[in-house]
Amino acid sequence: MQNSAEKYLRTEKLPHIWCPGCGNGIVLGAMVRAFEKLGCDQDNTVIVSGIGCSSRAAGYMDFNTLHTTHGRALAFATGIKLARPEITVFVIMGDGDSSSIGGNHLIHAARRNIDLTAVIFNNSIYGMTGGQYSPLTPTGSRATTAPYSTIERPFDLPDLARAAGATYVARSTSYHAAMLTKLITAGATHKGFSLIEAITACPVSFGRRNKMGDGYDMLMWQKEHAVPVEKAKDKTPEEMRGKFLIGELYKTEAPEYTDLYNQLIRKSQMISREE
Amino acid sequence: MAETAALARLMQGNEAIAEGALAAGARFFAGYPITPSTEIAEILAKKLPVLGGKFIQMEDEISSMAAVIGASLAGLKSLTATSGPGFSLKQENLGFAIMTEIPCVVVNVQRCGPSTGIPTATAQGDVMQARWGTHGDHPVIALTPASVQESYTLTVQAFNLSERFRTPVILLSEEVIGHCRERVVLPDISELKIIDRKKPPAGLARYNPYEPGADGVPPMANFCDGYRYHVTGLTHDESGGPTTDAEKAERLIKRLNNKVMDHLDEITMTESWMTEDAEIIVIAYGATSRSAKRAVKMAREVGIKAGLFRLITIWPFPVKEVTALCRQAHTIIFPELNLGQLIGEVERAARNETNVVGVNRVTGEMITPDEILNKIKSQVKVEQHAE
Numbered sequence A: 001m002q003n004s005a006e007k008y009l010r011t012e013k014l015p016h017i018w019c020p021g022c023g024n025g026i027v028l029g030a031m032v033r034a035f036e037k038l039g040c041d042q043d044n045t046v047i048v049s050g051i052g053c054s055s056r057a058a059g060y061m062d063f064n065t066l067h068t069t070h071g072r073a074l075a076f077a078t079g080i081k082l083a084r085p086e087i088t089v090f091v092i093m094g095d096g097d098s099s100s101i102g103g104n105h106l107i108h109a110a111r112r113n114i115d116l117t118a119v120i121f122n123n124s125i126y127g128m129t130g131g132q133y134s135p136l137t138p139t140g141s142r143a144t145t146a147p148y149s150t151i152e153r154p155f156d157l158p159d160l161a162r163a164a165g166a167t168y169v170a171r172s173t174s175y176h177a178a179m180l181t182k183l184i185t186a187g188a189t190h191k192g193f194s195l196i197e198a199i200t201a202c203p204v205s206f207g208r209r210n211k212m213g214d215g216y217d218m219l220m221w222q223k224e225h226a227v228p229v230e231k232a233k234d235k236t237p238e239e240m241r242g243k244f245l246i247g248e249l250y251k252t253e254a255p256e257y258t259d260l261y262n263q264l265i266r267k268s269q270m271i272s273r274e275e
Numbered sequence B: 001m002a003e004t005a006a007l008a009r010l011m012q013g014n015e016a017i018a019e020g021a022l023a024a025g026a027r028f029f030a031g032y033p034i035t036p037s038t039e040i041a042e043i044l045a046k047k048l049p050v051l052g053g054k055f056i057q058m059e060d061e062i063s064s065m066a067a068v069i070g071a072s073l074a075g076l077k078s079l080t081a082t083s084g085p086g087f088s089l090k091q092e093n094l095g096f097a098i099m100t101e102i103p104c105v106v107v108n109v110q111r112c113g114p115s116t117g118i119p120t121a122t123a124q125g126d127v128m129q130a131r132w133g134t135h136g137d138h139p140v141i142a143l144t145p146a147s148v149q150e151s152y153t154l155t156v157q158a159f160n161l162s163e164r165f166r167t168p169v170i171l172l173s174e175e176v177i178g179h180c181r182e183r184v185v186l187p188d189i190s191e192l193k194i195i196d197r198k199k200p201p202a203g204l205a206r207y208n209p210y211e212p213g214a215d216g217v218p219p220m221a222n223f224c225d226g227y228r229y230h231v232t233g234l235t236h237d238e239s240g241g242p243t244t245d246a247e248k249a250e251r252l253i254k255r256l257n258n259k260v261m262d263h264l265d266e267i268t269m270t271e272s273w274m275t276e277d278a279e280i281i282v283i284a285y286g287a288t289s290r291s292a293k294r295a296v297k298m299a300r301e302v303g304i305k306a307g308l309f310r311l312i313t314i315w316p317f318p319v320k321e322v323t324a325l326c327r328q329a330h331t332i333i334f335p336e337l338n339l340g341q342l343i344g345e346v347e348r349a350a351r352n353e354t355n356v357v358g359v360n361r362v363t364g365e366m367i368t369p370d371e372i373l374n375k376i377k378s379q380v381k382v383e384q385h386a387e
Helices: A004-008 A024-038 A054-060 A073-083 A095-101 A103-112 A157-164 A177-189 A203-207 A215-225 A257-274 B002-007 B013-024 B038-047 B061-073 B084-100 B127-132 B148-165 B246-261 B288-301 B319-328 B343-350 B369-386
Strands: A045-049 A064-067 A088-094 A117-122 A168-173 A194-199 A226-228 A244-251 B008-012 B028-031 B054-057 B078-082 B104-110 B141-143 B168-174 B181-185 B230-232 B270-273 B280-285 B306-311 B313-315 B331-336 B355-360
Touching: A004 A024, A024 A054, A024 A117, A024 A177, A045 A054, A045 A073, A054 A064, A054 A088, A054 A117, A054 B230, A073 A088, A073 A103, A073 A257, A073 B028, A073 B054, A073 B061, A088 A095, A095 A103, A095 A117, A095 A157, A103 A157, A103 B061, A117 A177, A157 A168, A157 A194, A157 A244, A168 A177, A168 A215, A177 A194, A177 A244, A203 A215, A215 A226, B008 B013, B008 B148, B013 B038, B013 B078, B013 B104, B013 B148, B013 B168, B028 B038, B028 B061, B038 B054, B061 B078, B061 B084, B061 B104, B078 B084, B084 B104, B084 B127, B084 B168, B104 B148, B127 B141, B127 B168, B127 B313, B141 B148, B148 B168, B148 B181, B280 B288, B280 B319, B280 B369, B288 B306, B288 B331, B288 B369, B306 B319, B319 B331, B319 B343, B331 B343, B331 B369, B343 B355, B355 B369
Parallel strands: A045 A064, A045 A088, A064 B230, A088 A117, A117 A194, A168 A194, A226 A244, B028 B054, B028 B078, B078 B104, B104 B168, B141 B168, B280 B306, B280 B331, B331 B355
Antiparallel strands: A168 A244, B008 B181, B141 B313, B270 B306
């Protein structure tokens, strides 16, 4: 990357550990371009990640980076943000990280509307451990733990986040990388809990087993199955079958947690003086 | 004296922990309600915001531990409080804090287990979990208060040790201490010795977050205080970056352990009572030591040369001190409110050369002085018979 976004990378830690054809590098690239657009202050920004392929991204970024335990990234991030609200906090999680082991923390971070920007690398599979199905694996897919194909229904992560109280919800794909950058930028600018789902390809552990081809083919799959929200309005349910929405899916304003906490501090001090 | 008397109060053990934490400079608490520790959260929910500090009731025990680590990394002295079931849930992130060397205090007000057990009944059943609850080889510092007064002072001490050695410190209280109300005299906060984490000097060309000082403890920059670095629970080198290099892995794990084991003089706290000429020594910790003291007193009244040695620091186990007692006494009596956990460490120190006898109970009630006295008396008979 021969541009000014490079300063946000720990170039000495590259090349990355991801497999050929993996979309995580594209998502990382989209994040870095968003940092550039935002003019992120590296010394005042923390990137927290969980465990899995996606979460290794934190180590490649030149910020204060915290690679935590599986599923708990949002809980660590909540501690940082509440302790020092002036810090900008991004959270990187995978699909297993955010929707399975860390599902509880996801809904509660959304419920609190704490000002964190969560980027979910959704590759539909547990890649690091070799291809087990996750709560975001489409029904009927094969995985090492679903040798007869999975019978479970996946979450729609943006719907889940919205229902739980997130105030900015968006989705893009590694094919739609420019849109992804735009959405991450908007999510970071938004005050409150923002969730941006990035659909990304895992050709080695998901694509291969599900006959989806290589990394290129999987990018093309994303192109063909993603429907921008503004175009979806004109489509019939029949036309939308098997497709998924991308773009800004939901945005609203609500009081942010650390702002409310600062008000609570003032209230407690007033009451304490009266006592 | 008049000033000190003004600070004397009737206080509950859990309240003393909350007050001790505030005195130590704690400004962040994350927790989840659990009997018998909940008062600590309730008090801090009220008091922290007044001081500009932060309190958050998290969605579970695991996230409470995580939030505490995050807040400490951001620069606030932080604690959580829980009991057995919650302590079990915190173990993974406790190990993360040990591995990443992020100071914090974990209070465990022990209750009767295993599992849900008797939530309102006292126990000393988490002693080994405190030591080995999280996986892998790691150091642990654990302190055991025996009174409300000590709940306060040891909480301050727990923060100090945590900041000094960049490691979590476990305060192992018990239901009967946490809920006991007794007279305490709080010291003037300005007279307390407070230790803060050592920071790296400003303006370094490169800050290696895990490059130790001569004492094995790396200076710690808080996040967003000028140095950017990586923190990971993966085995890492001095730069903080992950590594699988065998030599670097060994160096890290040994340093983590040695930074604690090389400074036992700063960590080990014990108390002797009438042990000078004692032939039978009762070693005890926590609330059980109070019954033990009474038992020793009663034994002395009937002419038995008994003494009490109280462990305040239980981890690292005071091997040197206990070994010396094992050489002096013909019998060590070790009462504890479990089926015999820490006694294994005493037996290890005794090396089969000293008679080590346990007094145990898992009823949710305290061991009585009489039970310990009877054990002392029974060992005297054994001795006379042998002569």
